[in-house]
Amino acid sequence: xxxxxxxIVLPVLLAxxxxxxxxxxxxxxxxxxxxxxxVRKRRTVYISSPGFSAHSQLELSGTCxxxxxxxxxxxxxxxLEQLLSYETVYENGTRTYTTVSxxxxxxVTAQSTNSSSAxxxxxxxxxxxxxxxxxxxxxxxxxxxxxxxxxxxxxxxxVLVSPKHVLTAAHCxxxxxxxxxxxxxxxVGILKEKSRRGKGGKGKGGRGKGKRRKGDKGKEEVQEKxxxxxxxHKGKGKGRKSRSRRSADSExxxxxxxxxxxxxxxxxxxxxxxxxxxxxxxxxxLELKKAPKVKHMDLGVIPSVKKLPAGRIHFSGFDDxxxxxxxxxxxxxxxxxxxxLYQYCDAKPGSSGSGVYVRLKExxxxxxxxxxxxxxxxxxxxxxxxxxxxxxxNVAVRITPIKYxxxxxxxxxxxxxxxxx
Numbered sequence: 001x002x003x004x005x006x007x008i009v010l011p012v013l014l015a016x017x018x019x020x021x022x023x024x025x026x027x028x029x030x031x032x033x034x035x036x037x038x039v040r041k042r043r044t045v046y047i048s049s050p051g052f053s054a055h056s057q058l059e060l061s062g063t064c065x066x067x068x069x070x071x072x073x074x075x076x077x078x079x080l081e082q083l084l085s086y087e088t089v090y091e092n093g094t095r096t097y098t099t100v101s102x103x104x105x106x107x108v109t110a111q112s113t114n115s116s117s118a119x120x121x122x123x124x125x126x127x128x129x130x131x132x133x134x135x136x137x138x139x140x141x142x143x144x145x146x147x148x149x150x151x152x153x154x155x156x157x158x159v160l161v162s163p164k165h166v167l168t169a170a171h172c173x174x175x176x177x178x179x180x181x182x183x184x185x186x187x188v189g190i191l192k193e194k195s196r197r198g199k200g201g202k203g204k205g206g207r208g209k210g211k212r213r214k215g216d217k218g219k220e221e222v223q224e225k226x227x228x229x230x231x232x233h234k235g236k237g238k239g240r241k242s243r244s245r246r247s248a249d250s251e252x253x254x255x256x257x258x259x260x261x262x263x264x265x266x267x268x269x270x271x272x273x274x275x276x277x278x279x280x281x282x283x284x285x286l287e288l289k290k291a292p293k294v295k296h297m298d299l300g301v302i303p304s305v306k307k308l309p310a311g312r313i314h315f316s317g318f319d320d321x322x323x324x325x326x327x328x329x330x331x332x333x334x335x336x337x338x339x340x341l342y343q344y345c346d347a348k349p350g351s352s353g354s355g356v357y358v359r360l361k362e363x364x365x366x367x368x369x370x371x372x373x374x375x376x377x378x379x380x381x382x383x384x385x386x387x388x389x390x391x392x393x394n395v396a397v398r399i400t401p402i403k404y405x406x407x408x409x410x411x412x413x414x415x416x417x418x419x420x421x
Contacts, residue, residue, distance in 0.1 A: 029360065029361065030360055030361040030362060030363045030364075031300055031302075031360045031361070031362060031363060031369070031371065032301070032302060032303065033363060033420065033421070034301050034401050034404070034420065034421040035104070035419065035420065036104075036301070036401040036402070036404050036405045036408075036418060036419060036420070036421050037102050037103060037104040037105045037401060037402055037405050038102070038103040038104055038405060038415045038416075038418070038419065039084060039100050039101075039102055039402070039405045039406045039409045039415055039418075040100060040101050040102075040103065040409075040415050041098055041099075041100060041409075042098075042099040042100055042101050043098070043099050044088075044096050044097070044098040044099075045096065045097055046094065046095070046096050047087075047095050047096065047097050048095070049093045049094055049095055050089060050093075050095055050178055050179040051178050051179070052093075052178070052179050052180065052181050052183060052184045053178050053181060054174065054175040054177060054178040054179060054180045054181065055175070055180065055181065056154060056155055056171075056172070056175075056180055056182075057171055057175055060171060060279065060282075060377065060378065060379075060380045060381075061380065061381040061390070062381070062383065062390075063278075063279040063340075063380045063381065063382045063383065063395065064276040064277060064279065064382075064383055064386075065337070065340075065342075065382040065383050065384035065385070065386075065391070066335060066337045066340075066342075066384060067384055067385040067386050068276070068383045068384065068385065068386035069276075069277070069337055069338075069339075070386075071386050072276060072277070075277075077102060077105065080102055080105070080402070081099070081100055081101060081102050082267060082273065083266060083267060083268035083273065083274055083277070083281060084100050084102065084266055084267070084268065084402065084406055085097070085098060085099045085100050085266070085267045086098055086100070086264050086265060086266050086267060086406075086410075087264070087265055087267070088262055088263065088264050089179060089183070089262065089263045089265075090261070090262050091185075091186075091259060091260065091261055091262065091289070093184055100406075102402070102405075105402070130346050131329060131331070131346050132319070132327045132328070132329045132346050132347070133327065133328045133329065134322055134325045134326070134327055135316070135325070135326040135327070135328055141191050141253070141325075141326045142191050142192070142193045144295050144297075145297060145316075145357070145370050146316050146326055146328065147190075147191070147294050147295065148160045148294065148295065148296055148297045148355065149316045149317060149318075149326060149354060149355070150166055150188050150189060150190050151188070151189035151190075151255060151318045152166075152168055152172055152186070152187075152188060152189075152286075152353060153182060153185075153186055153187040153188070153189070153257070154172050154173065154180050154182045154183060154186070155172070155182075155320070155349070155350060156168055156169060156172035156317075156350065156351075156352045156353040157316075157317035157318050157350065157351055157352065157353045157354040157376075158172075158188065158286065158353045158354070158355070159297060159353075159354060159355025159372060160292075160294060160295075160296035160297065161285075161296055161297065161298070161299055161355070161372060161407070161411060162296050162411045162412075163291040163292075163296060164287060164288040164290070164291035164292075165285055165286065165287055165288070165296075165410070165411045166188055166285070166286040166288065167283065167284075167285055167299075167353075167355060167372065167375060167407065168283070168284055168285075168286065168352075168353035168375065169282050169283060169284065169352045169353040169375055169376070169377050169378070169397075170265050170266070170269040170281065170282045170283055170284045171269075171282055171352065171377070171378075172284070172352055172353045173186070173263055173265060173284050173286075174265055174269065174270075174284070176269065176270055176271040176278060177270075177271055183263065185259075186259070186260040186263060186286065187257045187258060187259055187260060188257070188258050188260060188286060188288060189255030189256065189257050189258075190255060190256050190258070190292050190294055191253060191254075191255060191256075191326065192253075192254045192255060192256050253324040253325055253326075254324075255324075256292070258288045258289060258290050258292060259288070259289045259290075260286045260287065260288060260289070261287045261288060261289045262286075262287045263284060263285070263286050263287075264284060264285045264287075264410050265284045266281045266283070266406065267281075268280065268281030269281040269282060269283075269284075277339075279339075279340060279377065279380065279395065279397070280339035280340065280397060281397075282375065282377045282397050283375045283397055283403070283407070285407060285410045285411065297355060297357060297370060297371065297372050298369075298371050298372070299371060299372050299373075299399055299404055299407060299408065299421070300357075300358070300360075300371025300372060300373050300399070300421065301373065301399055301400065301401055301404050301421045302358065302360075302373055304336065305333045305336055305341055305358070305373070305398070306333055306336055308358055308360075310332050311332045311333045312330055312331065312332050312333075312358070313330065313331065313332075313333060313341065313343065313345070313356050313357070313358060313373075313374070313396070314328070314329070314330040314356070314357055314358070314359075314370075315328075315329065315330075315345070315351070315354040315355060315356045315357065315376050315396075316328040316329075316354060317347070317350060317351030317352070317353070317354035317376065318350050318351065319347065319348040319349070319350045319351045320348050320349045320350035321348045321350075322348075327351065329345050329346055329347065330345070331343055331344060331345040331346075334393070335393075336398070338398075338400065339397065339398055339400060340395055340396070340397060340398060341356070341374055341395065341396040341397075341398050342382070342393040342394075342395055343393065343394055343395075343396070344393070344394060345376075345394050347376065347378070347379070347394055349378065349379075351376060351378070352376060352377060352378040353375060353376065354375070354376040355372040355374075355375065355376075356372065356373060356374035356375065356376050356396045357370045357371055357372050357373060358370070358371065358373055372399065373398060373399050374396040374397055374398045374399055375396060375397045375399075376394075376396045377395045377396055377397055378394065378395065379392065379393075379394055379395075380392070380393060380394075380395045382395065401421060404418070404421045405418050408421075
């Protein structure tokens, strides 16, 4: 689906989806309460600065799928602590390595593992009719829940999980061997609200009617020259054409960019560490230098997505084929393992790192709440049966209790705040 021409289409769509979910579950179906293990820092040491020489990957391959993972031994506590140890890269290019200890792991209820027969599909990211919705109206794209979606300067998407922390995919920052060449000066973009200039006063983005900062005129002239490819246009229409062009540009989606203070990635993502489980750890957390004034979305843990109403998930991102526009979609999950969600949500590169969320009732309340239960990793070729045969899916990394504990610890810096999910 293309651009949404009428403002009423999206609210109706969301209302219908919400009503279907409410009618499909009983009143007692709420967000399950989890006692999660504790991830505690053991030791932090400085290591050499990364080379920032890797190039972004549009498509991953070789993911160990459902049947493949069943043949792997369950990680021991020592193995798990190694997988959850992490690197932190700071904005000045320095890097540390932190080892962790995991406590209370046996108290966590094991999640169910579902499997189904494999279906052969040709390589594609959009399956049949394109069911994505472009949120072109800022009335919606800058309002919750869409406002929680951010753009990463390396070309991916992410989601705000605290006032100043962004959850995204690890492969948007690191290729398994080194950090991407664009990760040294990493930035996060948040969609701007519509400017109120031209109405007088100092509205958002404005400086008061008729006022111009020193140097603005020169900047506008440079902008006009860039827009006109440096060519001068003579005649009476010159001024009108330039103003019209600037007006058109102002209507395009624009971002407010913020520098990243530090980036944290689990060692489980690094090649040679996870022994076939790298895709399970395709997540990273970015801490921003300055907190944007945008509402974030909380994290959640659920034992099975397929047992939810229609097994439906939702996520929004900045797909490459619709530059600058926020793209929303929802679909049902086809398969799931303990750590991955396999589905055919229509998506394109650029949406990787988007927060996958569902909507359930809060315990003891009638209020429904959205929570992030996964990170969209992207289109992948998956080794489903462990025999080397590859099948394509769009894959998301699910937030398990132990991943919740780690991400929560990164966000809060205090594991005692992360005992309940």
